[in-house]
Amino acid sequence: MSKVAIVYHSGFGHADVLAHDVAQGVTDSGATAALLRIEPGQADFSDFFEAMADADAIVFGSPTYMGTVSAPMKAFMDASAKVYFTKQWKDKLGAAFTVSGSPSGDKLNTLTSLAIFAAQHGMLWIGTGQNPGNNDDTSAATDVENRLGSFIGAMAQAANDSPEVTPKAGDRATARSLGARVARAAARWRRGADAPLPEAALVG
Numbered sequence: 001m002s003k004v005a006i007v008y009h010s011g012f013g014h015a016d017v018l019a020h021d022v023a024q025g026v027t028d029s030g031a032t033a034a035l036l037r038i039e040p041g042q043a044d045f046s047d048f049f050e051a052m053a054d055a056d057a058i059v060f061g062s063p064t065y066m067g068t069v070s071a072p073m074k075a076f077m078d079a080s081a082k083v084y085f086t087k088q089w090k091d092k093l094g095a096a097f098t099v100s101g102s103p104s105g106d107k108l109n110t111l112t113s114l115a116i117f118a119a120q121h122g123m124l125w126i127g128t129g130q131n132p133g134n135n136d137d138t139s140a141a142t143d144v145e146n147r148l149g150s151f152i153g154a155m156a157q158a159a160n161d162s163p164e165v166t167p168k169a170g171d172r173a174t175a176r177s178l179g180a181r182v183a184r185a186a187a188r189w190r191r192g193a194d195a196p197l198p199e200a201a202l203v204g
């Protein structure tokens, strides 16, 4: 069974809701999910690195603060330089989600930062794989999957409401779909790694 680690920070609970939705998508698709929540001020990530070494895929999640990842998420990213040198996460699958107050809120920058971070670690990126959900809908319904139209990762909007009521159903479904897609990709990737290479691939 493939394993997906979900490494995330959440200051006020919105990214936490999404992390659990990603985990739901993962388990619904037959993989196991490990939720690893970064705490403010955390400096020791050795337990995280241990759990992540064992994962086939890692989903990174951060709220968008001041147009980029939150400070605790960045602390984790910087601490991972230790792992970077040993290329421990090379060839693992990677994906990301974020939430911000505004429909845009510059959250693409958060996902781009996380995709670059994964690339530095030699990981392989998985996007949403979904067409934008709202392009034919002038009502901008909040129950539509991928309503914010993101390909690089799952986006959600929290507005100014509490995590009990936001992100809304469409954004939460987008997070579940991302988890499911990562789990399915991890299963295929793991199967491929175990399967013998066709002869043609061995030539040269």
Ligand SMILES: Cc1cc2nc3c(=O)[nH]c(=O)nc-3n(C[C@H](O)[C@H](O)[C@H](O)COP(=O)(O)O)c2cc1C
Pocket (backbone or CB within 6 Å): 009, 010, 011, 012, 013, 014, 015, 016, 063, 064, 065, 066, 067, 068, 099, 100, 101, 102, 103, 104, 105, 106, 157, 158, 159
């Ligand atoms: C320090 C700080 C900076 C923020 N910066 C942005 C921003 O750049 N764009 C935006 O749309 N929302 C911004 N917000 C709103 C948060 O992204 C939003 O409340 C999000 O749901 C927080 O997620 P969390 O509850 O998981 O911490 C900011 C909030 C805080 C506390």
